Amino acid sequence: MKKYLLVLLFTLACFCPGQNVFAQTFNDIQDHWAKGYISQLSDANVIRGYPDGTFKPEGNITRAEFTKALVLSRGLPLKPTVNPTFTNVGAYHWCYPYVESAIAAGIIVPDEYVQTAFIPDEPITRVEAAIFLSRSLGLAEGSGFTGFDDGNQIPVEFRGYIRAVKERGLIAGYPDGTFRPWNPISRAEASTILVRYMYEQGKGKGLVTISYDHQFSSVFENAFPLHKAYGYPGVNYVCTSSVGSEGAMTVKQLKEMEDAGWETASHSANHLHFKDLDEKGIRDQLERSKQWLKQYSLTGENFAYPFRFAAAPNPLVREYYNSGATSYDKQINVKPFNSYKLSRYYLQKPGEEEIKEVLDKTVAEGGWTIFYTHNVYKGNQTPDDKSINQDTLQFLFDEIAKRNMQVVTVKQGLQLMSR
Known part of the structure; x- marks a missing residue:
């Protein structure tokens, strides 16, 4: 599959508004730069940690986790199909109904994946997360320019998605002007993006x-x-x-x-x-x-x-x-x-x-x-x-x-x- 979405990926992977979850206090973020964002999302019951009380802010998020969070955050109806779309996301996989719902909503395009293999348990990339995010918000893709110095590393047909999330301040690049599209995104980075994303998608602006x-x-x-x-x-x-x-x-x-x-x-x-x-x-x-x-x-x-x-x-x-x-x-x-x-x-x-x-x-x-x-x-x-x-x-x-x-x-x- 063509790799392109990472930043927003984890952001949404942790967003589960449909669940009644108590806010958590994490024992490994006390001095972390993203503590404020992580705590905000935990207090709002939209992000979860692990049974041992950790959050693992530098850990990565998988495609499956991201997809489920994205579907839940958008309030999309679950639409599992009789015949699974992807060869490695069958009805047995826990993320199956969420993946099929994302496909039905036009967020995931099966033809973009090699041999219809979604590889759900791999970390999602920054470019892939940006694409999912743009599509979930209905942002236009009509641009061949990403706004980042390494935009030429991204297939032309996906560059407009990157530019769209950049212009809305949803995904930031690096100090050297690069986007680093194929890097995974950390849970801490995703937490900052999630706060921005929740506002952008119009969830109770407050x-x-x-x-x-x-x-x-x-x-x-x-x-x-x-x-x-x-x-x-x-x-x-x-x-x-x-x-x-x-x-x-x-x-x-x-x-x-x-x-x-x-x-x-x-x-x-x-x-x-x-x-x-x-x-x-x-x-x-x-x-x-x-x-x-x-x-x-x-x-x-x-x-x-x-x-x-x-x-x-x-x-x-x-x-x-x-x-x-x-x-x-x-x-x-x-x-x-x-x-x-x-x-x-x-x-x-x-x-x-x-x-x-x-x-x-x-x-x-x-x-x-x-x-x-x-x-x-x-x-x-x-x-x-x-x-x-x-x-x-x-x-x-x-x-x-x-x-x-x-x-x-x-x-x-x-x-x-x-x-």
């Missing part, structure tokens, strides 16, 4: 919400202009009794932000710790904040629990608000989710790699990340440990834009995630 606690005036002064420049709405979780006080936003400013598409939600009336209150005290905080928001015709449909505690008073919040968002967490909301236990991702002076990783993971999981912070400092000023500055916020917005992710309010996110 939602993002940007929220701010405590109605600090810096949000109006320093964050709101950036939101308007990017066209992104935001959410203000306000302690209603403090609106208009020194250092806080005014009702007029909150209304101006709502006119621009923002949402105003409650962070309680006085920011008291619910664990220290009895039912009457909690109801007082909930009702007073709800009535205040209603009085000023602000959105007021959702709520964020003040402080961290083990058992959120969901039944009480449910009587006053449509959702309850937790504080201090760094988690992504995925279906099915409890609208009264929405997780928020705390932006505490985050690094650029942390921001990129959580956005990639949100895309991979098709989830919803609700970021939150307190103050927004000007430019590159050093923020306090509960806040960020404008440079960090702009970097976050740029990364969201690169991934073409949808930025929503909590109200909008609840509607979209409940469909």
Whole structure:
């Protein structure tokens, strides 16, 4: 068979969304460069390791493993035939139904294989993986130029596939400008490609919400202009009794932000710790904040629990608000989710790699990340440990834009995630 597909091969070989698999912790990736990507895919239950707890990041992926993962990742129906297409992939082979399904989908073309031998247990090559990937995404092959210095090593009829995945940033070459088409692909390399591939194939591109606690005036002064420049709405979780006080936003400013598409939600009336209150005290905080928001015709449909505690008073919040968002967490909301236990991702002076990783993971999981912070400092000023500055916020917005992710309010996110 003509060898041509490797990079994406392993990527998909590890992608098994159709299985209910628990995320794994691997004992051999602690210091590996691809740890972040591998962990993201494991957390999303799309990649698996071995019984001994290893991942073997430098190991290769076979054609059979890749084909099964590719079929599962695309959600293709299994179409085993009565008469096997390949001489060495009979009905006895575990990958038989996946290979036949890939053939039916036009991903694998039998005539490209010598004497109809698929050789399922050999490592897949970078060029073969690229071809499978391009075909699975319906990318055009109309180009005789790969964009790599060693493209002349690839049959002309396959060069367009290589160029297509290169242009979409799915498969990178090497520093010397080569693609090395006949090399196998490592499990680590495949993990990075899989994150990109899952986005490209349109699997739940993910939602993002940007929220701010405590109605600090810096949000109006320093964050709101950036939101308007990017066209992104935001959410203000306000302690209603403090609106208009020194250092806080005014009702007029909150209304101006709502006119621009923002949402105003409650962070309680006085920011008291619910664990220290009895039912009457909690109801007082909930009702007073709800009535205040209603009085000023602000959105007021959702709520964020003040402080961290083990058992959120969901039944009480449910009587006053449509959702309850937790504080201090760094988690992504995925279906099915409890609208009264929405997780928020705390932006505490985050690094650029942390921001990129959580956005990639949100895309991979098709989830919803609700970021939150307190103050927004000007430019590159050093923020306090509960806040960020404008440079960090702009970097976050740029990364969201690169991934073409949808930025929503909590109200909008609840509607979209409940469909």
